[in-house]
Amino acid sequence: GEIQSNFDEDALDDDLEENDVRQQEANKIIEIIKATWAENPKRKIAVLVRARSHLHALVAEIRRHHADIAFQAVEIEELANRQVVQDLLSLTNALHQRADRVHWLAILRAPWCGLSLEDLHHLVGHDQYRTVLDLMQDESRVNRLSEDGRQRLLHVRNVMEEALQHRGRMSISRWVRGVWLMLGGPACLWDAGDVRDVQAFFERIEKMEMAGQFSTEQLALEVQKLYAAPDAKAPDTLQFMTIHKSKGLEFDTVILPGLDKTTGRTDQPLLMWEEVPRESGADVADVDLVVAPYMPKGKNKAEQNGIYDYLKSLEKQRAAYEDARVLYVAATRAERCLHLLGAVSPNKKGELLPKKNTFLEMLWPVVAGEFSAEKLAQAPTDLASADIAQAVSKLEDFVPQLVRLDKPQVPELLQADINHDVQQSNAAYEEDEALVLEADIGTLTHRYLELMATQGLDAWSLARIESLKLAMQRWFTSQGYAMSAANQGAETVLGLLKQTLQSPQGQWVLQSRESARNEWQIESLVADSGQVRKKIIDRTFVEDGVRWIVDYKTVALEASIDEAELKQAAEQYRQQLEQYGGLFEDQGLRVQLAIYFVSVGQLVAL
Structure with a gap:
């Protein structure tokens, strides 16, 4: 037999070239930002794009190599790309599917556990059939781990075993949140934005539950629709946003990258239509409807698609006007300086022409001189040999960075050394948890007061109330509370019931x-x-x-x-x-x- 491969080398080359262009563009934007601030650090800069995806390379470059550049991104960074949310997604998937090997390995690699790759291999290596949870309970494998790794694993194992016993006894959002708290999730939040991202994640689960639409697959799709909140600490001197979001705003300097990006309008609708007003019609609704279907390929296609092509040309003209309007909006956001960034490569004939349906095509009559053959010859067409050597060196020295807590022990988790903003956010989070506990204390007290009134006071004594402590603790743990909070809740309810039984007015x-x-x-x-x-x-x-x-x-x-x-x-x-x-x-x-x-x-x- 013959094995057919669908590997497209040309497509791969195009992707590599596109990635290289976007990387060079990101470096150029950073160069412009630093040069602008060198003149005046207070100047406000905006990077405006047609689509959020056009900023991915820039944001990634800043995150990796320019941490000193603080920026506000308005609905740009997808929540699904934030590490803290990815860890929560893995935790949610692992809780719902014990055989999900990838997500179970992910929660063992997450900061609340942080197993090294060597310890992970000792735990799950050479066994593709048993689940990770089963392997975590195999003492012979656990004993192969380093002492540090064994302590970390036992911490997660104890929490997950207890968590799985409570499945179905409470809402999914409360269940996952409770497990995350017991694992030490709050101590793994490094900045205030992480706290907001976590809150958005659990709010989305709650909404899905209320609508009866929760599933781990749907959750992954829903999270992709959410965007990380802007960095509240970052000054407004550098902002990333879409052109649509920039309407009505003005900045000292505006950078418009990705002018060579196409609008993506290449689809062939099955049906085109146009409302044509009648010449004699006095009423706005007095119109004729012209409709044309898309015809399949054939020898008479040119004749068959005449009306369809005409209607499509009208739509194309409208789209061109809209693109020009959007470009005008973007360019007029600049008060002092406007930077236009785009890329052009020679076509098969060696001609330097912009791609169709791009901003660069609109601007070409004005900017074509900037893309002359002479300037292209002077520009580097590839990485210099020194740059290649440096890149290879970085690849050879690359070691995956493991971010983890020093000691994954529940009593010590909240002692993590985090910045003041995170401490404030966690304090607010804990305050919310206290309010929830107070409400649940009220709920359980009401249930027992109802029972006391229904059964009659003769059936109740202080001894009987005291005997209910264990049942109360179990009720609170079933609501997702840690044992310490469950004990606190049970003690409070016991005190309230005893007070009522001993009070003349309560009786x-x-x-x-x-x-x-x-x-x-x-x-x-x-x-x-x-x-x-x-x-x-x-x-x-x-x-x-x-x-x-x-x-x-x-x-x-x-x-x-x-x-x-x-x-x-x-x-x-x-x-x-x-x-x-x-x-x-x-x-x-x-x-x-x-x-x-x-x-x-x-x-x-x-």
């Missing part, structure tokens, strides 16, 4: 009564909008001909709080309870609203 609220209901969900129709609203009443009952409506509040209050302060604290909930009271207006009973502050065991009537 009075929960004792059996006529028409008592707990966690009562009532739907009502809003007269003005016709919308249906749901309200949940914590506890309601009838006492001496009075309908009591009691709302539980688990907010932590000082034990020494006085009656006036309690009354003031309760007043902020009056509007909420008055809405509840309005649901019982037709009963003919007087309605009494009240707030029960669980932390101090006090009932406040409104």
Whole structure:
């Protein structure tokens, strides 16, 4: 038999040439930026492009070799290209598919673990059949690792084993976030932008869950639609953005690279149409519709496609006008200096002509002199021998950089030496986590208060409440909390329930009564909008001909709080309870609203 290869050497050569051009262009842009700032460091520079992809080479070059150049990129850097998000994607995939070898290896290489390549080989080498998780549990392989690698692996193994036991017990976003926290993810955020990227990642998962559209495949596609937030620390003296985003803005210096990039309008629509106003038509809608389909190739194609080609020529002319308008917008953003960058290579006839459908083609009558054969001969057509030697040397010395935490131990993870902005962002993140914990404490307390009221106080004692501690801890861990937070939540709920059982007013609220209901969900129709609203009443009952409506509040209050302060604290909930009271207006009973502050065991009537 014969093996046919589809390898296209010409296409590869074109790609290599294109990459080389874009690299030279990036170097030239950096040269212009530095020269401009050498004259005046306060001058504002903008690099404007037609498409975001035109900036990839420039951003990569700055990230690799010019870290001293700070810039703001407005919807330019794709979130999927940020390392912290790639690590989160790998973690999410690994949690959902134990046999996903690539992503399991990725989480072992991520900063929270940081296994060396040698340790990775000792762990998974020469075994393509077992999953990475199975190999992580093979003690004979684990013992082959270095002492440092073994400690790192055990840290991740313990976290992942516990995490997989909680699958399906909570929302996906909370589950993945909890595992990321336990692995030490926050300590792997090196700048404030990383924190914003992580938040955007989890927000996208939440939206997908709410829409019932979550899958790891869809998540990868959704993340590609998101863009990293601009560097908040970077001054506005250098900005990268699309021409569309630059409308209405002005800069001292504007750089327009990629003028030789085509617009990409080379498709052949199956159907072309045009609305042609009638000469005698007085109405705007008085038009004729001219339609022409695309005809397949054939000997009569020239005759068959006459109308189609005419309509397409009209569309091409409109596109040319639009391209000219966009170029005008870009060029007029500059107040002082405009730099135009484009590349031209000789065609098969040796002629220097720009590509069709490019900005450079529009500008060619003006800039053709800059691309004369004499200047082309003076310019280097390839890398100089010294540059080649230097490039080869760099390739030979290249070693993949491993970024990792010093000691992947959960209690020490938050002690990482990160900059002030990250510490502030993490503090805000932890504050949000504290608010979530406070809300879940309230949720669990409400459930137990409902149970106590339903079963009757005689069935409850301090000993029984204390016996529930383990169950409470498990509930909090099932919500994605680390053990320390789960212990804190369980202790708080225990204290609230004990306070209620020992409080005379708490006992009075929960004792059996006529028409008592707990966690009562009532739907009502809003007269003005016709919308249906749901309200949940914590506890309601009838006492001496009075309908009591009691709302539980688990907010932590000082034990020494006085009656006036309690009354003031309760007043902020009056509007909420008055809405509840309005649901019982037709009963003919007087309605009494009240707030029960669980932390101090006090009932406040409104």
